[in-house]
Amino acid sequence: xxxxxxxxxxxxxxxxxxxxxxxxxxxxxxxxxxxxxxxxxxxxxxxxxxxxxxxxxxxxxxxxxxxxxxxxxxxxxxxxxxxxxxxxxxxxxxxxxxxxxxxxxxxxxxxxxxxxxxxxxxxxxxxxxxxxxxxxxxxxxxxxxxxxxxxxxxxxxxxxxxxxxxxxxxxxxxxxxxxxxxxxxxxxxxxxxxxxxxxxxxxxxxxxxxxxxxxxxxxxxxxxxxxxxxxxxxxxxxxxxxxxxxxxxxxxxxxxxxxxxxxxxxxx
Numbered sequence: 001x002x003x004x005x006x007x008x009x010x011x012x013x014x015x016x017x018x019x020x021x022x023x024x025x026x027x028x029x030x031x032x033x034x035x036x037x038x039x040x041x042x043x044x045x046x047x048x049x050x051x052x053x054x055x056x057x058x059x060x061x062x063x064x065x066x067x068x069x070x071x072x073x074x075x076x077x078x079x080x081x082x083x084x085x086x087x088x089x090x091x092x093x094x095x096x097x098x099x100x101x102x103x104x105x106x107x108x109x110x111x112x113x114x115x116x117x118x119x120x121x122x123x124x125x126x127x128x129x130x131x132x133x134x135x136x137x138x139x140x141x142x143x144x145x146x147x148x149x150x151x152x153x154x155x156x157x158x159x160x161x162x163x164x165x166x167x168x169x170x171x172x173x174x175x176x177x178x179x180x181x182x183x184x185x186x187x188x189x190x191x192x193x194x195x196x197x198x199x200x201x202x203x204x205x206x207x208x209x210x211x212x213x214x215x216x217x218x219x220x221x222x223x224x225x226x227x228x229x230x231x232x233x234x235x236x237x238x239x240x241x242x243x244x245x246x247x248x249x250x251x252x253x254x255x256x257x258x259x260x261x262x263x264x265x266x267x268x
Contacts, residue, residue, distance in 0.1 A: 006224075006231075006232055007043045007044055007208075007229075007230070007231040007232070008042060008043070008044035008231060008232050008233075008234050009045055009046065009047050009210065009231050009232070010033050010037075010044060010045075010234050010236070011047040011048075011049075011233065012026070012029050012033065012046075012052075012236065013235050013237040014026060014049070014052045014237060015049045015051045015052050015085065016051045016052075016056055017051070017052055017053075017054060017056075017057070019057070020058065020061055022054075023052070023054030023057065023061060023062070023065060024065065026048075026052045026053055026065075027053060027065040027068055027069060030046055030048055030069045030080075031068070031069060031072045033046050034069070034072055034076055034078055035076065037076075037078070038076065044231075045073070045078050045081065046069075046073070046080055046081070047080070047081045047082070047083050047233070048066065048069060048080055048081070048083065049082075049083045049085060050062055050082065050083075050085070050092070050093055051089065053065045053066055055089065055092060055093075055096075059092065062096065063096050063099060063100075066096055066100050067099075067100060067104070070100050070103070070104040071104060073104075074105075078106070079106045079107065079108060079131070080107055080108070081107070081108040081109070081110070081133055082096070082097050082100075082107060082108065082110065084109065084110040084111065084112055084135070085139070086139045086141070087115060087139070087141050087145050090115065090121075094109065094124075094125070097125075097130075101128050101130060102128065107130070107131075108130060108131030108132065108133055108179070108181070109130060109131075109132065109133070110132075110135050110183070111132050111133070111134055111135070112135055112137030112146075113134065113135065113136050113137060113147075113153050113154075113156045113157035114136055114141065114146040114147050114153045114156070115141070115145060115146050116145060116146060116147065117145075118160060119159065119160065119163070122160060122164070123163075126167055126178065129171075129176060129177070129178050130178050131178065131179040131181065132178065132179070132180050132181065133180075133183050134157065134160055134161060134164065134180060134181065134182055134183060134184075135183045135184070136154075136157060136184060136186075154186070154188070154189065157184070157189055158189070158192060161180065161189075161192075161193060161196065162196065164178065164180040165180065165197070165200055165202055165207075168180065168200075168206045168207070169200050169201070174203055174206065177206050178206070179206050179207065179208075180208075181207070181210045181231070182208070182209045182210065183210040183211070185212070185215055185216040187216075187219055190209070190219060190223065193209070194226065194228070197228070204228070204229050205229075207228075208228075208229035208230060209223045209228055209229065209230045209231070210230075210231045210232070210233050211223075211230075211232060211233065212232075212233045212235070213232050213233065213234045213235070
């Protein structure tokens with residue numbers, strides 16, 4: 001994808017480090033990635049997980065390391081995106097994002113459509129003019145915290161997307177508008193986004209679609225062929241086996257999602 005001029009977002013797999021040294025090593029890896037991208041002639045940025053930067057160990061350590069990564073990105077005129085993890089981390093992730101965004105102005109954060117709180121979180125984040133990566137959510141959460149039915153999650157995804165697009169189109173000028181990354185492999189939601197973007201005349205600089213490397217390549221090609229901005233999400237690293245197994249044990253529906261995506265590709 002990068003050889004074809006496609007933008008990427010790199011994610012070095014790993015989370016819940018056990019020592020400060022591991023957290024600092026993750027920081028070093030992220031900064032190395034940021035520097036390697038322009039050297040390789042690749043247009044891209046990075047996604048970071050805060051538990052990989054020591055959030056379980058020491059909030060101030062995690063905050064400091066995230067500041068250092070954002071500062072390195074700013075020096076390269078680049079951006080970072082902060083992944084959202086399980087709901088136990090939502091408050092601390094948003095607070096760290098807010099501090100980093102106020103200081104550097106080049107951070108984005110993921111919001112999960114299956115969380116009941118995401119509507120209010122979006123409202124509180126709006127004054128920061130953020131980049132929001134809108135995802136469905138992949139962790140197992142109780143009904144008190146998250147919508148359980150796909151129809152409910154999809155409906156909330158649409159509501160969140162509508163609100164983001166409203167914030168973009170009502171901004172006093174384009175450079176003061178937030179940005180949305182529409183991160184989904186759901187063809188119906190992609191078509192919904194297409195229609196809303198056309199109807200509202202959303203500027204291409206204020207939105208993009210994001211999809212995982214190798215998942216629904218047919219849908220990725222549709223987004224690209226219709227002229228929409230697109231970024232491919234590239235997870236990599238030696239920790240992929242434990243990461244994959246944790247995702248399956250936490251939420252078996254993740255395996256169903258992968259199998260359905262592969263079958264949908266084969267039918268086209």
